[in-house]
Amino acid sequence: MSRVVNVRVAMDVIKATCAKHAFRVSAVETLVSGGTRVVMLDPRDADAFRILMKDKLIEGAVTRSASHMARQWTPSHHRR
Numbered sequence: 001m002s003r004v005v006n007v008r009v010a011m012d013v014i015k016a017t018c019a020k021h022a023f024r025v026s027a028v029e030t031l032v033s034g035g036t037r038v039v040m041l042d043p044r045d046a047d048a049f050r051i052l053m054k055d056k057l058i059e060g061a062v063t064r065s066a067s068h069m070a071r072q073w074t075p076s077h078h079r080r
Contacts, residue, residue, distance in 0.1 A: 001043035001044075001046070001047065002043065002046060003026065003039050003040045003041070003042070003043050003045075003046045004037065004038070004039050004040075004046070005037075005038045005039075005040070005046050005049050005050055005053065005057070006031065006035055006036070006037050006038075006057065006058040006062050007035055007036055007038065007053045007056045007057055007058060008034065008035045008036075008056045008057075008058055009035070009036060009053060009056050010036075011028065011030065011036060014028060014036055014038055015028075017049070017052060017053075018038075018049070021045075021048065021049075021052070023040060023045040023048070023049055024040060024041040024042055024045055025038060025039070025040055025041065026039040026040060026041050027039040029064065029065070030065075031058075031062050031063060031064060031065075032063040032064060032065050033062045033063035035058050035062065037062065037064065
């Protein structure tokens with residue numbers, strides 16, 4: 001179960017929906033390719049969010065901003 005949901009919905013709609021249904025969100029990111037990437041804290045919240053947004057889901061690959069890579073650790077910092 002993935003906690004990530006990519007949707008064609010404005011940020012304010014996502015915030016309102018998550019507040020209304022008490023979904024716990026880890027991160028929200030505007031996608032370069034259009035739409036929004038939402039990462040939930042709980043996979044069950046993500047599944048419920050997918051059901052609510054079923055007509056607005058983005059299927060397949062999306063293009064994220066290069067700035068999201070700046071938050072990633074370099075391979076040398078990963079614990080083994």
